[in-house]
Amino acid sequence: MDKTLLSIAIDGPAGAGKSTVAKKIAKKLNLEYIDTGAMYRAFTLKVLENGLDPKNENEVLSLLENTEIIFLNNHIYLDGKIVDEEIRNNSVSKNVSYVSSYSEVRKKMVELQQEMAKKNNVIMDGRDIGTVVLPNASYKFFITAQPEERGKRRYMELIEKGETDIILADIIDDINKRDKIDSTRKESPLRIPDDAIVIDSTNLTVDEVVDLIIELIKGVNKIVL
Ligand code: CDP
Numbered sequence: 001m002d003k004t005l006l007s008i009a010i011d012g013p014a015g016a017g018k019s020t021v022a023k024k025i026a027k028k029l030n031l032e033y034i035d036t037g038a039m040y041r042a043f044t045l046k047v048l049e050n051g052l053d054p055k056n057e058n059e060v061l062s063l064l065e066n067t068e069i070i071f072l073n074n075h076i077y078l079d080g081k082i083v084d085e086e087i088r089n090n091s092v093s094k095n096v097s098y099v100s101s102y103s104e105v106r107k108k109m110v111e112l113q114q115e116m117a118k119k120n121n122v123i124m125d126g127r128d129i130g131t132v133v134l135p136n137a138s139y140k141f142f143i144t145a146q147p148e149e150r151g152k153r154r155y156m157e158l159i160e161k162g163e164t165d166i167i168l169a170d171i172i173d174d175i176n177k178r179d180k181i182d183s184t185r186k187e188s189p190l191r192i193p194d195d196a197i198v199i200d201s202t203n204l205t206v207d208e209v210v211d212l213i214i215e216l217i218k219g220v221n222k223i224v225l
Contacts, residue, residue: 006031006121008217009129009137013179013190015150016143017201017209018125023074024210026123029217034116036126036133038076039109040100041087042069046078047099054095057102064104069112088161094174097181100127106187127182130193139217140196143209149202151175 008031010018019035026033044054046067052059070077076084086092099105106128113133116122124133130140145153151172158166182190192198197216201209 005117007117007134007137007139008123008213009134009140009193009196010123010125010143011127011129011131011141011190011193011196012125012143013150013182014175015154016145017153017206018143020206021143021201021209021213022123022125024206025213028210028214029123030121031123032116032120033074034071034113034122034124035076036071036109036113036124036129037096038084038087039069039071039112040105041092041096042076042078042083043067043105043109044092044096044099045083045087048091048095054098060099060102061104064108069109071116090166093178097178097185101181101185101187103187110188127190128188130196131191132188135193140193141213141216142192142196142198143201144198145200145202147172147176147179 008022008025010022012018019037022035023033025031043064046063047054047060050063052063054060068077068079075082076087110128110133113124113126113129117124117134126133130137130142151168154175155166155168155171158171179190199209199212204212
């Protein structure tokens with residue numbers, strides 16, 4: 001990787017606030033924000049739209065070669081079409097962790113993500129950024145929070161979007177299931193990179209996490225949490 005380019009890797013479990021925090025930092029530090037979860041979600045959307053079974057690896061892989069996924073200017077494109085809204089629906093959320101567990105799927109996404117980091121100063125969030133995608137990232141953070149708090153945040157997000165038939169306990173359950181699949185899969189499981197700074201955001205606001213990360217990057221606060 002070009003040493004003159006800046007890269008910030010943010011990993012962590014579902015609903016920890018990674019993408020909200022990463023977007024704000026991108027704006028403040030003038031970095032390109034890359035939402036790698038959106039890329040796995042977009043491919044999952046395609047699998048579902050084609051009536052294929054996300055748990056059937058062969059069916060899923062049959063679509064991979066003829067799929068174009070691009071994350072550009074904060075929009076996710078699936079085969080040339082913006083799918084920002086569609087990728088957040090419940091069926092995508094419930095199935096994305098199966099699709100993202102297949103090594104061929106990961107290989108394709110990781111290559112695309114590494115290409116993007118070669119061209120721009122980036123802040124990238126996901127599950128394997130500090131461990132696999134950008135092992136030499138300039139800075140690595142792992143943002144987490146208690147599962148109940150993460151469930152509440154996701155619930156509020158969906159309510160604000162106008163969803164009505166959702167139950168908090170189900171959301172917490174889905175998040176726990178996804179975390180389990182993501183952290184126990186064979187291929188690039190979710191784990192804390194050895195050289196990452198861990199931030200527990202359970203009792204912190206988004207802006208507090210943003211400020212903390214920026215302070216840590218600037219070296220003002222040398223305390224590792
Ligand atoms: O936003 P949320 O925390 O719900 O998840 P996301 O970042 O949109 O990621 C959705 C799913 O994609 C995760 O649960 C993982 O299964 C998968 N993913 C992954 O495997 N590797 C990444 N770098 C990013 C996401």
